Amino acid sequence: MQTDRTATRATLYLALGWAIWRLPLFAFSAGMSAMRPAEVRGWAVSILAGAFLLTFVFNACGGSVLVVALFHGTLDILITSPTGGPAASR
Numbered sequence: 327m328q329t330d331r332t333a334t335r336a337t338l339y340l341a342l343g344w345a346i347w348r349l350p351l352f353a354f355s356a357g358m359s360a361m362r363p364a365e366v367r368g369w370a371v372s373i374l375a376g377a378f379l380l381t382f383v384f385n386a387c388g389g390s391v392l393v394v395a396l397f398h399g400t401l402d403i404l405i406t407s408p409t410g411g412p413a414a415s416r
Contacts, residue, residue, distance in 0.1 A: 333381055341377035345370060 327336035351358045361369065380394050387393040 328385075333385060337377045337381040338374075340381070341374045344377060345373050348373070 327339060331339075352361075353359065358369075380398060383397050384390070384394045
């Protein structure tokens with residue numbers, strides 16, 4: 327995506343795509359369907375922040391999708407682990 331647009335513009339398109347991809351979760355996920363407007367805005371900001379973080383990682387490692395996938399997977403495990411993991415809120 328960055329071959330014909332800036333990294334910022336490509337990231338904004340990526341974040342929009344991710345948000346659209348996840349919209350059905352608002353109909354099927356009890357936690358997401360119960361979100362209030364402020365929480366939905368926070369969700370959207372987190373999608374945008376994640377897109378910028380992963381764009382940074384992609385560009386910093388010379389465009390390696392593998393590194394980005396491993397980084398994303400590691401974050402998912404740490405953030406959503408049912409065991410609490412080191413990133414659990416206390």
